[in-house]
Amino acid sequence: MRRFLLGCLAVVAVTVANAQTQADTALRIVSWNIEWFGSTEAGPPNKNLQERNVVRILRFLDADIYALGEIVDTMRMRRVVDSLGANYGFTISDFCSAVASPDFPNWLTCQKLAYVYRKDVVSNVRVRGMLRASQNAYYNFASGRFPYLLNANVNKNGKKRNINVINIHAKSGTTSTDYTRRRNGAIELKDTLDQFFSRTPVILVGDYNDELHRSISGFGTSPYQVIVADSNRNNANYYRSITLPLSYAGENSTIGFSTVIDHQIINKRMDSMYIAGSAAIRKDVLTVVPDYNARNTSDHYPVFSSYSVIAGDTSVFIAPPPPPPPAPPIVQGFKIGPNPFSNVLYYRSGKTLTDVTMALYNAVGAKVWQRELATIPANVAQQTQVPSSLPPGVYIFRLLSKEETHQLKLVK
Template sequence: MKPKFRVLTRVAVAAAMMLAAVVTTPAAPAAAAVPSQGSPTQLDVGNWNVEWFGSPDFGPTDEALQQQNVRTVMAGADMDVWGLSEVVSTSAFNTLVAGMPGYTGVVANDPIVTNGAQYYSDFGNTEQKVALVWRSSVASLVSAKVILTSQNSNFAGRPPVEFTLRGTFDGVTRDLVFIVLHAKSGSTQDAWNLRNPASQALKSYLDTTYPTQNVFVIGDWNDDVDTSITSGNASPYINFVNDPARYTFPTRALSLAGVPSTAGYPDFIDHQLITNEVQAKYVAGSATAFQPQAYIPNYATTTSDHYPVFARYNFVIGGGGGGGAANVIINEVLANEPGSSTAGEAIEIVNIGGTSISIAGWTLRDGSAVRHTFAAGTTLQPGKAITVFGASAGIPGGIVAVPASTGGLSLSNSGDQVILQDSAGATVQSMSYTSSQADTDGVSINRSPDGAATGVWVKHNTISSLPRSPGQRADGTVY
């Protein structure tokens, strides 16, 4: 949205100061409790433009009140996943998430987001960022990255961020991909001319990258999907509308019904797009634009000029998984082996879930090629680890380990990737490390906390007295 400016004459300022000396301003009326809009068992997804959130210069002028109101809506509405746009202050975002027990969140410039710091920052209190917030009991973060960076200018300098969450749904482990976007704003032809190629690029990316996956694209699309807000133009998202076999806007019904998603305009511009795999799970009629003004006094000026948008999906959370499905993570990477024999390079994977899983045919690869394929009959038990070493000569005793099937892992000390894929070639997990993380002989890179799916990557000697522990927990105890 456009910045808001306030201009006062000197006389008006003086008058206001004198009035303030004799008049006590009443306290702002308190927000009422927002009733739950979520289901206890199904997946509830929300997206919301939180207008210049945390910016002292634009949007709502009372930052503390905006913080309180946004938290009131989000905590009360009880969504499982939130895609946010127009997050300006990282510290304000962190405060928001900290005030919502049971939730975690990542904003676009977080170090965990690949290329996040390159495209997003807190510079000048004007950088509008996207973010994802989710209930930590429902899912854990697998990966986060900025995508479509070649379309940076068409996305007005804020390319989408893709988050992959993993949870137990319908009794099995599933990965759900959430892409949060904030498209170019404005109803001018120039604005439409940016949104249109951005939409083409997004569809091409989804067509080729996720042809059979569960993908949600949520956020502020800054245009409608029935007809464009730019007079005389078709919607820039007509390419998705015209491919119903693969994509659906569950929010399109609200556009067709004349429902607005902002406080000041009649159009619906805050959409959810889903792939056909998700469409099969959509609870018909559940998409709605929630209007918080019934609970938040002066909502449009104190909180946001956009309404939060909700939809429900029949991914049954947990789904009777008997203590939790298998969940395999990359937990430790030893790229800079002790000594000079690359046989000592190692990658440790751990099943932090509740059931065993066959990893036969799964592969480990670096940024260049497949380096190991797990043999037929390989099963990873819950709470256990298996480590792949560069060669047999590097494997110590007392752990479950195998040598790389190609004869080496080829992990570069100058930075590389490690990618774990299942037997169908789908990425289960991936990580990237830098030269500074692999610059010490014999010191590995480990998750912190150890064994946590959302743990960040740190040097092993920062979390343990040991320099490395492939095949063991970080403290040296056996799995």
């Protein structure tokens, strides 16, 4: 009996060793929406507990690249990364919904995209927001929550490859408008991927806010069908929806819902490295945070996949550089946006204005909102609330001051 037990233990040891060897040589990528991380206005109420649980889970998942969503408190995220050790780096998007740069007043309170990565695996990191020159993309990706691109060289088991990770947090909601914005965003993003990224590995990860085999909005076809359907391996722009089987298997990626809305899709070049069957929704985080389903950390589960890195081009590939974001630190004249707007307008003047009156007029010329200010200082980002009850449509914005006047068309 003793020999039998020793034999069993030896088999287990070998199995664990083999699994560890595969983990050490595979590139591991995790995408995770961390619900309103660090926000004082929404998400899990105990922010210190949320932070501690995030550290526990990231250590447990032991990935090389984490693509994260809904990062609000950047200092808390820095503490999380510091807790992981000196071998980890991170980067956070300089944009989010209705916010074009950290100069905007509410950048600190909005949901940002982020990456955390192992510096001994990931090098030559470059990041940027995609499609920022497109007004259509601005609207379709939740009013400026553009896809966040990480381009880097990865080194595993002595083999190096340049890859692109694209982190998205798509427009939420179940209305026909929400569905259309997700669909149109996917169409424009795929056009860019086909044109500029077909010869380099790409993985598209994040909170898609919809299914891949149907729509949560009840409109039948997935808004991502344009990408999912391009699955012919003979095509130059072939895409593999590696999390689609999880939907067919009845999995769920959020607490309390029966759908998979957090996905990972890879292109042809990335598919050559994909370890078949490795895509998974990591509900085993419950072994680290047993009360995770009480939403003390997030309402989303992490999504995981792994890759066997094969030698390839390690030159840094970045699509044509983006234009400067709107409302730069120094502006000429007067800038206001976003356009289309919702219930907040952000503005900046190139010079100091005094005795200011700002107003909105509807399509028939009736004044529907007005605000008076003694001063608008030069080159200081400002914001103002407008009535959320304003119906969708075209509005005329007018600014009167002692120094100058401005008028432009805005759309809600």
